[in-house]
Amino acid sequence: MSVHTLEIDGRMVTALEGETILAAAEDAGIFIPKLCAVEGLSAPGACRLCMVEIAGQNKLRAACLTRAAEGMVVRTETSALREQRKLLVELLLAEGNHVCSVCVVNGYCELQSLAAALDVDHVRFTPRYPARTIDLSHERFGLDHNRCILCTRCVRACDEIEGAHTLDVAGRGRTARIITDLAEPWGHSESCTGCGKCVRTCPTGALFLKNKPAAEMKKDSGFIRQIIAARREKIWI
Ligand code: FES
Numbered sequence: 343m344s345v346h347t348l349e350i351d352g353r354m355v356t357a358l359e360g361e362t363i364l365a366a367a368e369d370a371g372i373f374i375p376k377l378c379a380v381e382g383l384s385a386p387g388a389c390r391l392c393m394v395e396i397a398g399q400n401k402l403r404a405a406c407l408t409r410a411a412e413g414m415v416v417r418t419e420t421s422a423l424r425e426q427r428k429l430l431v432e433l434l435l436a437e438g439n440h441v442c443s444v445c446v447v448n449g450y451c452e453l454q455s456l457a458a459a460l461d462v463d464h465v466r467f468t469p470r471y472p473a474r475t476i477d478l479s480h481e482r483f484g485l486d487h488n489r490c491i492l493c494t495r496c497v498r499a500c501d502e503i504e505g506a507h508t509l510d511v512a513g514r515g516r517t518a519r520i521i522t523d524l525a526e527p528w529g530h531s532e533s534c535t536g537c538g539k540c541v542r543t544c545p546t547g548a549l550f551l552k553n554k555p556a557a558e559m560k561k562d563s564g565f566i567r568q569i570i571a572a573r574r575e576k577i578w579i
Pocket of ligand 1: 375376379386387389390391392393405406
């Protein structure tokens with residue numbers, strides 16, 4: 343397998359053939375903001391937070407979708423990129439109901455962390471304050487549509503890792519929402535295995551464990567990488 347050498351933020355890094363700029367940057371310890379990409383899951387390019395500048399290209403590229411190439415010169419942190427990311431985070435905050443002080447994952451939310459890292463101390467848009475439902479029908483999990491940013495991590499974890507495909511997206515535009523099975527209450531789902539992979543990959547408080555204090559809500563989608571490695575090594579067979 344061939345290896346490419348490229349420059350990211352002035353550092354020379356290497357990437358295996360087919361690896362994305364995001365993966366190469368993360369391997370080298372370079373942080374690129376993201377909300378939809380998770381190592382081990384397919385990348386939908388939904389959040390656009392990972393956009394980067396590539397020398398010689400006249401438009402921004404999503405680092406999670408763009409393959410690293412030999413000699414590429416990438417910049418991940420410019421004032422224009424920062425402004426664009428701030429704008430995206432503000433739009434996400436205005437679109438849903440993200441009141442951190444009463445959120446079940448306050449302190450462990452990736453959207454919240456990103457907003458803090460980007461110095462988003464206010465939102466320049468009128469909040470929509472949508473009146474969305476909360477599905478508490480499942481015995482162990484809850485789904486709060488008010489806090490969902492439609493990154494689809496949960497859908498992909500359920501489909502690509504668990505193989506259940508209980509979750510999906512229904513509707514379009516402002517009516518788009520996560521559904522279970524054929525838009526039934528989660529607790530009535532016959533396909534859900536109750537594995538909780540969706541909850542662990544959710545970057546916000548949209549999916550949460552019921553009856554747990556905020557301190558136990560810390561999520562870590564790194565378990566997906568471990569599952570994939572274990573399956574590849576046939577550790578569980
Ligand atoms: Fe690349 Fe979301 S992480 S578009």
